[in-house]
Amino acid sequence: MPKIFLVTGSSRGLGREIVTAALAAGHRVMATGRDPRALEDLVAAHGDQVRTARLDVTDAEAADHVVSETIDAFGRLDVVVNSAGQGDRASLEDTSLExxxxxxxxxxxxxVYLSRAAVPVLRRQGGGRERGYEQVGIPRNRAARALGPETASRGGRPLIQRSTVPTLDARQW
Structure with missing residues (x-):
């Protein structure tokens, strides 16, 4: 049975690759991005197998809305992929507080916003998967120093997602 995916950051990078792989495997996807026009080629190629939505992940209400929109479009939600991200290539001391x-x-x-919106839905359905993808194995050199703020901003994501595991029945996967 095909799974229903909700993927943030679907316009490019890893999010786009996850969407492409899920569609190729026969799953259905709600692909999100700040500009859904960047996702039109997916709809042209995959029709009703994919839906797109505008999502600014920094907006908690938008996260609630896209989860509801996914349920309305596909009837359920099975897999949530938090792939959206933003990073400036600057060292800590060269990064403004803004x-x-x-x-x-x-x-x-x-x-946090998408997890808070999706986890209750997954729990009511009897389970599901939530995933986030991070940079791993960053070397200790000049390049790594340029990623300090980005790395720090992503550091808590796995902990937030891990905290949902006891509430979701992963044995079905």
Whole structure:
């Protein structure tokens, strides 16, 4: 049976690759991005197998809305992928507090908002999956220092998602 995916950051990068792989495997996808026009080619290629929605992950109400929109479109939600992210290539001392807050809002709170909206739905349905994808194995060199704020802003995502595991029955997967 095909799964229903909700994927943030679907316009490019890893989010786009996850959407493409899910569609190729026969699943149905709600692909989201700040500009859904960047997702029109997916609809043209996959028709009713994919829906698109505008989503600014820093907006908690928008996260609630896109979860509801996914249920309305497909009847359920099985897999939530928090892939949206934002990062400035600057060291901590070269990053303004405003830029740092923007990264925290996108990379951390974006995951919090979508998880808070999706987990109750997954629980009512009897289970589901929530996933986030992070950079792993960042080297300790000059390049790593340039990712300090981005890495910090993403650091709490796995902990938030791990906290949902006891509430979802993962044995069905």
């Amino acid at each position: 830029a740092f807050r923007r990264q925290i809002d996108t990379n951390f709170y974006g995951t």
